Amino acid sequence: MKARILIVDDDPHIRDVVRIAAQSAGLETTEAANGQLALVHLHREKIDLVVLDIGMPQMDGFDCCKEIRTRSDVPILFLTAQDQEVDRVLGFQLGADDFVSKPFSPRELVLRIKAILGRGKPRKDAVLKCGVLEMDPARHICRVSGHEVDLTATEFTLLSRLLAHPEQVYDRTQLIDSIYGPNNILSGRTVDSHIRNIRAKVAEFGCNDVIVTVYGVGVRLGACGQ
Known part of the structure; x- marks a missing residue:
């Protein structure tokens, strides 16, 4: 079964770029224009990873991440327009798994998504x-x-x-x-x-x-x- 990622960004161009790159890599996608809609999708669908923009109206990425973590441990990859360490530290404290700074390489983004998904794959390790x-x-x-x-x-x-x-x-x-x-x-x-x-x-x-x-x-x- 293909992994499904939820793309959350208020910029439709960014969503298009991420969707095209993800689907070209064999991933299924769902989109949301803000954090509140993202929570609705997470409630209704089986999502394997969230690509989450930080700077959004109504509910920004940090607040959305907080809300997600009250109900799910789904991996979260933040998109940020500012490559600032303070944002990364706060994001990781909230439970994020990785960051990609805008502007980003679609190829790098897909590689990071696959790396995160790979961490959660079942292995034959002993307890x-x-x-x-x-x-x-x-x-x-x-x-x-x-x-x-x-x-x-x-x-x-x-x-x-x-x-x-x-x-x-x-x-x-x-x-x-x-x-x-x-x-x-x-x-x-x-x-x-x-x-x-x-x-x-x-x-x-x-x-x-x-x-x-x-x-x-x-x-x-x-x-x-x-």
Whole structure:
């Protein structure tokens, strides 16, 4: 079955560019001119990824992302007219998976979309466990003390990488490359945002040491106790 992406942008030209590039790459598309319409489509259809513009009337991309994250962990790729790190950090804190700055290359956009979708594909990995933490990559399930934790595709990839190699200390660059691939332009603050999100979500179920910082080196998996 083809993956379906939801293109959310108030500029019909941008929607046309994204739709043509996505359909040429074998993806199905749905379109919305603002954040409110996007939420309607997400309620009615099975959407595999959202391409979401930040600067929109009625409901901007950040507010739309907040609302989406209250009901879904669908991957979100932001389109932004400003290549500002503060926007990226805020977006990642809200649960975004990636950013593409306007003007953008349609080919690069499609590659990023496919990379995000690829992170969520089922794999034949064994269930990973440490302390109260359990992750099933094949079913994209994360549990803490039996409670299911809602992680985005990027958060799941990051945490499962640490869980697969619990003794290894990763610096920020290694984690960024493992998630987004080499030759990206993201900074260490991107990973910090994902780590904060993971810690907060897991802490809701009593685990406060899921990721520990090795000062001056990087981060590694914690004891995952309660």
